[in-house]
Amino acid sequence: MNLGLSLTEEVAKELENLAALGYSLEQMAMYFDVDKVFFVQAAEDPESKVSYYIRRGKLMAAAKEQLALLQATEGGNVTASEHLAKIRRNKSWEISKLDIFGGFDEKRLLANLRDYIESGSLNDLKNEEAIYLDALLIFAGMGRKIGRRNTVAFFTKPPFGLKYARASEMYDEAINLFYADRQIERKALRHKFAEQLQEAAMIVRDNAASSKDWEVYGNLITQASRMLGLDKDDPEKPPAEQFAKPIRFYSLNPGDVGLHSIDRQEVARQIESLEIPERDKIRARQDARIEHINLEERLHELEEDSQPEES
Known part of the structure; x- marks a missing residue:
């Protein structure tokens, strides 16, 4: 990647100083008059020299300030002692404040967080992404406890000191990130x-x-x-x-299901009056349970019926 910037000892020192003063990556690119896109990419690459000097500048600035306070505290300066205790108490926030609240492209970072959450894996989160996720979790958690207005107001006060519009935007981002695709039953x-x-x-x-x-x-x-x-x-x-x-319930008695009983003698007289062969009358009486069925004869009849007729 050609930044158009030679990292001499003098340039490296300037990078550290600009980072210590809290300049954004875009402002640094403008200061050195180099391509903003390439500069930001290099600054976000933890293996690059540009990233190293920027991170070193921030660290050196915070360390020197705290070392000076430590010396004053050892000399009995009460105000310095109180200030140092406050810094220690909020160290994680003070060091990463720029990263959390606007020192990078929030929209890009928020899109990355959505991708990580939807994939179910947070193992590949970069440091600044993990910090920002923690910040949004705090916004969402506080919102459940004290509501939107109080949460936004909380982050506009020290040590955060966000502008109201930025705090409100981060609250909305937290809600959108964690609740946009919620499918909980009523x-x-x-x-x-x-x-x-x-x-x-x-x-x-x-x-x-x-x-x-x-x-x-x-x-x-x-x-x-x-x-x-x-x-x-x-x-x-x-x-x-x-x-x-x-x-x-199964029954052969018609009366059990509300039907009239059959007069089998009348049925027998009706069968006898039919003008059909005797063989068919016998079968009809057997079907009507007037006569017992002779299985041997019935099988013999079926066998005969199944024989093909001779032409």
């Missing part, structure tokens, strides 16, 4: 929200100091009950016989 969401109401009710109950507090507690419990459908009657259970296995 029943599950009702149970989740009801549980949150119950937790809030327990906090109010444990700290109740007046009748107003108990009224709030009662309202929260009532809302949770309604969300769970406890204010409605239980649905009636269908009768057990609806699901009972049907009983089947």
Whole structure:
């Protein structure tokens, strides 16, 4: 990659100083009058010399400031001691503040995070991407606890000091990243929200100091009950016989199913009056159960019927 920039000792020192002062990559490219795209690519490559000098400049600036505070603290400077304690407490945020809140292309980074999350693997995250993901997780978590307005206001104060528009944008990015493709069933969401109401009710109950507090507690419990459908009657259970296995009854007696019994003597007289061969009358009486079936004779008849007629 041809940056058009010779990394002499003097240029390397200038890179470190610009990084220490908090200049963006685009501003550094403009300072050296080189191609912005190539410069940013080189700066984001952890193996490149450009990236090394930029990271070293940031580290040296933070280290020198803290070393000076440490010397003043050892000399008994109370203000320096308090300031150093604050820096130590927020060290991870102070060092990475530029990376988290606008020192790179947020749209590109957010797209990468979506790809990592959808693929189910975060092993290939770069350092700045992991930091930004942590920041969005904090936005999403705080949003659930204290709401959007309070979360955005929190990040506009020290040590973050974001502009309101940027804090609001990051909050929206967090919501879009973690909730855009949510496919939770409505029943599950009702149970989740009801549980949150119950937790809030327990906090109010444990700290109740007046009748107003108990009224709030009662309202929260009532809302949770309604969300769970406890204010409605239980649905009636269908009768057990609806699901009972049907009983089947087989009988040769027509009367068991509400039919009239057959007068077999009358049937026999009707068969006898038919003008058909005697052989057919015998078969009809057997089919009507007037006479017993002679299986040997019936099989013999079937055999005869199956013989092909001689032409």
